[in-house]
Amino acid sequence: MIQDPVCPALEVRGLTRRYGSRTVVEDLSIRVEAGDLHGFLGPNGAGKTTTLRCILGLIHVDAGEISIFGETDPVARRRTVGAVVETPRFHEWMSGRANLEESAAYLGREADVDDALHRVGLQDRAGDLVKAYSHGMRQRLGLARALLGRPRLLLLDEPTGGLDPRGMREVRDLLRLLVRQDGLTVFLSSHLLAEVEALCNRVSILDRGRLVAQEDVSVLLERQVTDEVVEVGAEDCGRLRQALADLPGVEITGTGEAGRTLVALHQMTPAELNRSLLAAGVAVSALVPKGPRLEDLYLESVRSEDRS
Amino acid sequence: MTGPHLLRIYVAECRKTLGRGSGWTALGVAAGVGLLSVLVLAAGRHLGSQAVVNGATLPEVIRFTGPTALSWALHARNFYVLPLVLLWATGASFAGEIADHTLREALVRPVPRAVVLAAKVLALATLSAASLIVTATVAGAAGAALFGLEGTWGTVLAGFAASWLTDLGLIGLGVLASLWFRSVAGAVVGVVLMLMADLAARLALKLVAALGFETAGTLVRWMPGEALAAWEGYADGWVGAAFVGLLVLLGGTLGLAFLRLRRLDLP
Numbered sequence: 001m002i003q004d005p006v007c008p009a010l011e012v013r014g015l016t017r018r019y020g021s022r023t024v025v026e027d028l029s030i031r032v033e034a035g036d037l038h039g040f041l042g043p044n045g046a047g048k049t050t051t052l053r054c055i056l057g058l059i060h061v062d063a064g065e066i067s068i069f070g071e072t073d074p075v076a077r078r079r080t081v082g083a084v085v086e087t088p089r090f091h092e093w094m095s096g097r098a099n100l101e102e103s104a105a106y107l108g109r110e111a112d113v114d115d116a117l118h119r120v121g122l123q124d125r126a127g128d129l130v131k132a133y134s135h136g137m138r139q140r141l142g143l144a145r146a147l148l149g150r151p152r153l154l155l156l157d158e159p160t161g162g163l164d165p166r167g168m169r170e171v172r173d174l175l176r177l178l179v180r181q182d183g184l185t186v187f188l189s190s191h192l193l194a195e196v197e198a199l200c201n202r203v204s205i206l207d208r209g210r211l212v213a214q215e216d217v218s219v220l221l222e223r224q225v226t227d228e229v230v231e232v233g234a235e236d237c238g239r240l241r242q243a244l245a246d247l248p249g250v251e252i253t254g255t256g257e258a259g260r261t262l263v264a265l266h267q268m269t270p271a272e273l274n275r276s277l278l279a280a281g282v283a284v285s286a287l288v289p290k291g292p293r294l295e296d297l298y299l300e301s302v303r304s305e306d307r308s
Numbered sequence: 309m310t311g312p313h314l315l316r317i318y319v320a321e322c323r324k325t326l327g328r329g330s331g332w333t334a335l336g337v338a339a340g341v342g343l344l345s346v347l348v349l350a351a352g353r354h355l356g357s358q359a360v361v362n363g364a365t366l367p368e369v370i371r372f373t374g375p376t377a378l379s380w381a382l383h384a385r386n387f388y389v390l391p392l393v394l395l396w397a398t399g400a401s402f403a404g405e406i407a408d409h410t411l412r413e414a415l416v417r418p419v420p421r422a423v424v425l426a427a428k429v430l431a432l433a434t435l436s437a438a439s440l441i442v443t444a445t446v447a448g449a450a451g452a453a454l455f456g457l458e459g460t461w462g463t464v465l466a467g468f469a470a471s472w473l474t475d476l477g478l479i480g481l482g483v484l485a486s487l488w489f490r491s492v493a494g495a496v497v498g499v500v501l502m503l504m505a506d507l508a509a510r511l512a513l514k515l516v517a518a519l520g521f522e523t524a525g526t527l528v529r530w531m532p533g534e535a536l537a538a539w540e541g542y543a544d545g546w547v548g549a550a551f552v553g554l555l556v557l558l559g560g561t562l563g564l565a566f567l568r569l570r571r572l573d574l575p
């Protein structure tokens with residue numbers, strides 16, 4: 001089958017899924033370009049796993065269309081996909097290798113089980129029963145299973161969940177390598193903002209089943225650069241707030257750590273702010289640049305949804 | 309889907325079906341039942357004319373031959389023992405894999421659900437066949453060693469073959485119950501309760517038939533329990549209706565199971 005090279009790796013259009021009367025995913029549209037490492041960000045219960053299940057045809061959809069490299073048929077579109085949904089599950093009484101062999105049989109094409117095990121560093125424990133695996137080992141075995149048969153698109157549900165810092169780094173390095181070397185496309189859900197920021201070039205942010213942003217991570221970060229955020233602490237908080245209110249080009253956005261005040265700077269650098277405050281007689285005890293962080297954007301997106 | 313792909317899925321399912329606790333229990337019990345039946349028959353011969361049953365000595369009512377040993381093994385096997393283990397295996401393959409989400413892991417692969425259903429049913433049919441072969445081999449060998457080769461073996465072996473078909477009917481019921489209850493225990497208990505209800509209904513209908521209502525007698529012949537007893541025909545004469553009923557039972561249960569599986573959310 002020849003696939004259109006300009007086709008997106010994954011395209012979701014108008015996806016809606018209800019549980020009873022509750023709409024869990026609503027009119028969701030996502031486009032993942034081939035070669036992207038696309039983050040799917042959202043708080044707990046946003047509907048990330050539900051969306052992945054719909055994409056994989058594990059649960060029915062109430063509305064919407066899904067295509068993977070242009071293929072819409074629910075069975076055929078899984079041909080190019082490797083997936084981990086929620087915590088990967090295995091036959092506990094079988095070895096890790098036997099579990100992968102079973103999955104390879106269902107896959108139906110040549111799949112190098114040993115290579116997949118090697119990639120996640122499980123080659124030495126592959127003969128052990130999964131029953132005896134730690135959480136991190138299961139997570140890696142799930143990733144190995146998803147890599148069987150060299151898929152073109154990886155759908156991963158919180159792939160670093162429950163891993164220790166080293167395990168997290170290994171998985172992230174592996175994903176980067178897969179994208180760079182094998183030209184794989186990765187669509188990964190996460191509620192770890194730092195992960196998406198560090199790993200992905202594009203992000204879709206989901207909140208309560210609705211898409212609130214879909215952009216290049218760099219564009220999203222840049223947009224905020226003009227609006228730098230700093231945290232200001234002073235001995236006399238009342239006086240600080242009063243002075244800030246009188247200054248043009250600054251805006252109090254909230255309360256930061258240790259009772260410090262969060263300030264957005266529109267036409268001012270942190271140094272200028274410091275000088276102005278001292279001139280106004282405020283004894284500044286701390287001035288922490290917060291920088292434009294995806295976390296802020298993310299929380300902002302989610303918070304603005306709350307208000308509406 | 310290609311032939312080799314289908315074959316690989318079937319082999320993978322067989323590997324799991326035979327490797328699970330229910331799988332090797334089925335084979336172990338099959339061997340045990342075969343051996344035990346022959347030993348009981350041998351004990352009967354040993355008691356010989358000392359034992360009196362209904363006013364007749366044992367050699368007057370029982371022919372101590374190899375085929376008798378084999379037939380005892382078949383009856384012992386079909387009397388709840390293997391049917392229960394097969395139901396357990398069916399529940400483990402369907403309800404168990406739904407409950408522990410391992411079925412989902414197969415379904416993320418490019419395989420239609422109908423293929424998964426077919427591969428699992430064929431693997432269970434293979435387990436049933438293997439258990440029958442084990443019982444027949446153990447009981448046949450032990451029977452021949454203890455009682456000699458004389459007698460008509462073919463008839464009893466036909467009973468074993470028919471038991472494979474009735475096992476399929478039972479597996480069909482187990483699959484359907486698995487997809488409804490989605491727990492191994494639920495599937496086993498569900499089918500057992502259904503069969504008990506069926507037995508009670510058949511007894512009631514037979515009573516009604518004895519009172520002169522012939523339709524009741526006709527109805528009994530089409531109940532699932534009669535279909536599942538089709539194997540008994542090797543001794544008393546084959547009942548065509550029972551086999552037709554078995555076919556209907558298998559087609560009906562698997563058809564319904566397919567419709568159910570196709571719509572089921574398997575998160």
Ligand SMILES: Nc1ncnc2c1ncn2[C@@H]1O[C@H](COP(=O)(O)OP(=O)(O)OP(=O)(O)O)[C@@H](O)[C@H]1O
Nearest residue numbers: 019024042043044045046047048049050051191575
């Ligand atoms: N089987 C179900 N029945 C009813 N509601 C469900 C079911 N499965 C999920 N939900 C609801 O759908 C919503 C989205 O769940 P989902 O698991 O997709 O969230 P998520 O974004 O993956 O969250 P997390 O980060 O915690 O994994 C939740 O509110 C959840 O309660």
Ligand SMILES: [Mg+2]
Nearest residue numbers: 048049086157
């Ligand atoms: Mg989730």
